[in-house]
Amino acid sequence: VCALYPTDDAETIRKNYTVLMRDGRITGLVEKPDSIVSPYAGCGTYLFTPDIFRDARETPRSARTGRLELTDVVDHAARRGAVVLPFVLSGQYLNVNTIEDLNLANFLCRTLxxxxxxxxxVIPAFNEADSIGFVIRDFKDRVHEIIVMDNCSTDGTADIARTLGATVCSKPLRGYGDALRQGMELAAGDIVVLVEADATFRAKDLGKLLEYLKDADMVIGTRTTRQMIEQGANMDGLLRWGNVFVAKLIEALWWGLEPRFTDVGCTYRAIWRDTFHKIRGYLRRDDAAFSPEMMIEVLRLRGRVIEVPVSYYRRRGGTSKHSASRWHSIRTGLRMLRLILSKRLNLS
Known part of the structure; x- marks a missing residue:
C-alpha cells in the first residue's frame, strides 16, 4: 500500500514520486517525474507484506544514485503484477528536504x-517602582502569566507587582541576563515574552511579535526605526548606530545562516519555550550580553530569528543599568563584542 497525496501542484509532484494507475491499482512508480502523469504525489509511507523482500532482491541498484531505492523496489513489484494499492491522504502534506521546508512545516503546525x-x-526588575505598575497593567490582559524577577529592590517594586497579580521572585540576581534566564526557567507558557520594567516598550506591539512567531523560533524587536522612537527616549545616534554595527557583525560572522539584524540590545522579544530549552545550556552571560547571546545560540541551532520594528519610549523614572552614560554604553558594547567573537571562535 502506498500513501498518496492528491494535488494539482506540479512542483510538489516533481519533488516526490507519482504513480501509474489502472482499475484502482498502482501499476508503476515514477520517481521525480519530468512530466505529470497523475494528480498524486507519493508521500514515502508504505505498508508491505513479506513478499517485498523478494522484489528487493530482484531490483537493480539505481543508475542515478547507485543505491537500492525503495521506490524502485515498489515499482518492480507493481510492474510484475503484484497487488499494489493506493491510500489517499487528506489534510496538508509537506516533504521536508531543506531548511526552508522545515520552516514551512513549523509554520503550518504552529498556525493550526x-x-x-x-x-x-518575564520582567527583570531592580528598583523600578515608578514604572512596574504601568508595565503590568499594560500587559496583563494580553498574557496568561507575568513573572517579575526582582533583584532585591528596596523601593517597593516587588510589593507593587504582587498587588497587581504578578508572580514575583525576589532574590539576589547576578544581573540582567541571570534575571531573564531564571525567569524563563520559571515560565509555564508555551511562548515566553521578555520586556523591560521601565515602560520603554508597550503591549500594543505584542501582537506583532506573536504573529511573526508563527514563522520563527524567536522574534526580536528592533529600536532602530527613528519614526518609532519617542522623543526623549534613551536611543541617541551613538546607541542606535552602535547597535546596528554590532548587529551587522553578527550577520557577517554567521552569513551562511542569512540573519538580518539591526539591534542587539532590545529586550522585547518572544521565543518558543521549547526553543529556549534547546539553547538554555549555552546561555551563560549574566549581563546585557545575554541579549546577543540568545540570538547567536538560536542561529547556531539553525533556528529562524526574525526581527521586527517596535516602538521605544522614554523610561519612567530611574536610569538605565546599561546605558546611563556614554561610558556605560561603550562598556556594554565591548562586552557584547567579546561575547560575539568568543561564540564565533567556539570559545564559549
Missing amino acids: HFEANRVSL
Whole structure:
C-alpha cells in the first residue's frame, strides 16, 4: 500500500514520486517525474507484506544514485503484477528536504492551534517602582502569566507587582541576563515574552511579535526605526548606530545562516519555550550580553530569528543599568563584542 497525496501542484509532484494507475491499482512508480502523469504525489509511507523482500532482491541498484531505492523496489513489484494499492491522504502534506521546508512545516503546525498557546511574560526588575505598575497593567490582559524577577529592590517594586497579580521572585540576581534566564526557567507558557520594567516598550506591539512567531523560533524587536522612537527616549545616534554595527557583525560572522539584524540590545522579544530549552545550556552571560547571546545560540541551532520594528519610549523614572552614560554604553558594547567573537571562535 502506498500513501498518496492528491494535488494539482506540479512542483510538489516533481519533488516526490507519482504513480501509474489502472482499475484502482498502482501499476508503476515514477520517481521525480519530468512530466505529470497523475494528480498524486507519493508521500514515502508504505505498508508491505513479506513478499517485498523478494522484489528487493530482484531490483537493480539505481543508475542515478547507485543505491537500492525503495521506490524502485515498489515499482518492480507493481510492474510484475503484484497487488499494489493506493491510500489517499487528506489534510496538508509537506516533504521536508531543506531548511526552508522545515520552516514551512513549523509554520503550518504552529498556525493550526496557535491561539491555544499560553504566553508568559518575564520582567527583570531592580528598583523600578515608578514604572512596574504601568508595565503590568499594560500587559496583563494580553498574557496568561507575568513573572517579575526582582533583584532585591528596596523601593517597593516587588510589593507593587504582587498587588497587581504578578508572580514575583525576589532574590539576589547576578544581573540582567541571570534575571531573564531564571525567569524563563520559571515560565509555564508555551511562548515566553521578555520586556523591560521601565515602560520603554508597550503591549500594543505584542501582537506583532506573536504573529511573526508563527514563522520563527524567536522574534526580536528592533529600536532602530527613528519614526518609532519617542522623543526623549534613551536611543541617541551613538546607541542606535552602535547597535546596528554590532548587529551587522553578527550577520557577517554567521552569513551562511542569512540573519538580518539591526539591534542587539532590545529586550522585547518572544521565543518558543521549547526553543529556549534547546539553547538554555549555552546561555551563560549574566549581563546585557545575554541579549546577543540568545540570538547567536538560536542561529547556531539553525533556528529562524526574525526581527521586527517596535516602538521605544522614554523610561519612567530611574536610569538605565546599561546605558546611563556614554561610558556605560561603550562598556556594554565591548562586552557584547567579546561575547560575539568568543561564540564565533567556539570559545564559549
